[in-house]
Amino acid sequence: MANPKTLDEHREYLYQMVKLQFFFLINWLSGHPKETLSAVLRNRIDIYRKTSINKELLNPAAAKFDCPEWLELEHRLELVYKQYKDNEAAFEEEAFAVFKQTIDERVEKDYKDESRLAGYQCGSLRYNEHEDSLKHETTSFHIANALQPESIFADPQYLPRCFLELMRQTSQKYGSIKLYTGTWLNSLPRWLELFPQEWQDNLSAENTDVQWHYGFWGQFITARGTFNYKYGEIMRQTGKMPFYPKNSSCSFVNMKKHLKEKYGVSD
Ligand SMILES: CC(C)(COP(=O)(O)OP(=O)(O)OC[C@H]1O[C@@H](n2cnc3c(N)ncnc32)[C@H](O)[C@@H]1OP(=O)(O)O)[C@@H](O)C(=O)NCCC(=O)NCCS
Incomplete structure (x- = not known):
């Protein structure tokens, strides 16, 4: 622990x-x-x-x-x-x-301040809520660490379960059928393993137009919420961030199939 x-x-x-x-x-x-x-x-x-x-x-x-x-x-x-x-x-x-x-x-x-987790409906994942009663085909989501000081990657079935919950809630509320996010994590191999081939195929180019938020700067935070010296040092040596955000998306159908095959989790 x-x-x-x-x-x-x-x-x-x-x-x-x-x-x-x-x-x-x-x-x-x-x-x-x-x-x-x-x-x-x-x-x-x-x-x-x-x-x-x-x-x-x-x-x-x-x-x-x-x-x-x-x-x-x-x-x-x-x-x-x-x-x-x-x-x-x-x-x-x-x-x-x-x-x-x-x-x-x-x-x-x-x-x-614990507000970093405010509104996270599915463990370490949060989806954008909509006031209207329209169908929203694509669910955009965000990532935080609700398990701090443990890593969200420590239990391989943890994030798959968060994703299943997110898909369950958003398909019920908004009729969603697709997942989407833009994050530095989309450059991190152990995050990408969570997703099906469709997600890998849809990855955008790196966004190097650095902005203030955690989509860029979250990579310098460790699982415990401390400073990540290892990644900080890479930036100091190269002048570049270790990971730049990319966008991607995939269908709930392919995501669920992947989570079942790779992690043995399903609804
Ligand atoms: C997302 C998040 C939980 C991922 O963290 P994590 O991968 O569990 O972080 P870890 O503490 O395991 O650190 C990652 C790496 O740095 C290394 N590291 C951490 N602290 C270190 C230190 N003090 N010295 C040397 N290496 C260190 C770890 O060993 C690990 O290395 P590895 O990749 O070789 O295994 C974390 O970055 C976070 O909470 N970020 C803020 C939220 C965020 O970015 N959200 C996305 C917004 S779009």
Whole structure:
């Protein structure tokens, strides 16, 4: 049994993730000179929601980028960037120093926040709900780890059961017959094993237009919810994420057949 992460480990996770994101930011700007620092900070990394300026939970309804506290941080970051543009390590260290206090102020709230699992109807899977009574042929789903500190991959039948439940609920509610998602996990071999050939055949090209959310950044979180140093190091060495999101889809019929044949699970 893995131990749940401690508050100290959570603080360290936040520090490491923010440092990696500053490493990403300076690299991204050097390859995309037309983009502004502010645009990268707001759209491609998720430092905002880790600061005390975010008074909401993990997924704030709207970021308050126009409030004076945030604008002040951005201004100080611009100054650090001007000074250390050509020195990645110094930039990362000084940029982190600018944000450290506001991150420290939120650590405990962030640690206790369990909203990452809000609305997950099928264990570690969540589907988009619809208000109308129309048929929705395709079910889009999202992935979180409801078993933390254990891995969602530890019990090979766990995710297959979550998928069966998701297909059961969405076929009943919306008449769905297809699964769809876009995620970094679609580049991870042990995730892809869960799906039939149709899913492998439908995989899109990698999406390298990095955005702030877990569809990209979730890969740097371990099963325990700590920082994944192994993947962080790959990014530092190569300047690239270990895994980029791809989209894919398949029919419920093929998915159910695959889950039965490979994992022995069925309705
Ligand atoms: C999805 C998720 C549960 C998958 O995590 P996981 O695969 O169970 O994670 P693990 O802790 O097993 O770590 C993965 C790998 O990193 C390695 N690793 C983890 N921590 C490490 C450390 N401190 N040092 C070295 N290696 C480490 C593991 O050994 C494993 O390596 P392997 O692939 O060679 O076996 C997890 O990434 C997560 O919760 N992410 C956030 C949610 C998310 O991304 N959702 C998708 C949104 S679209």
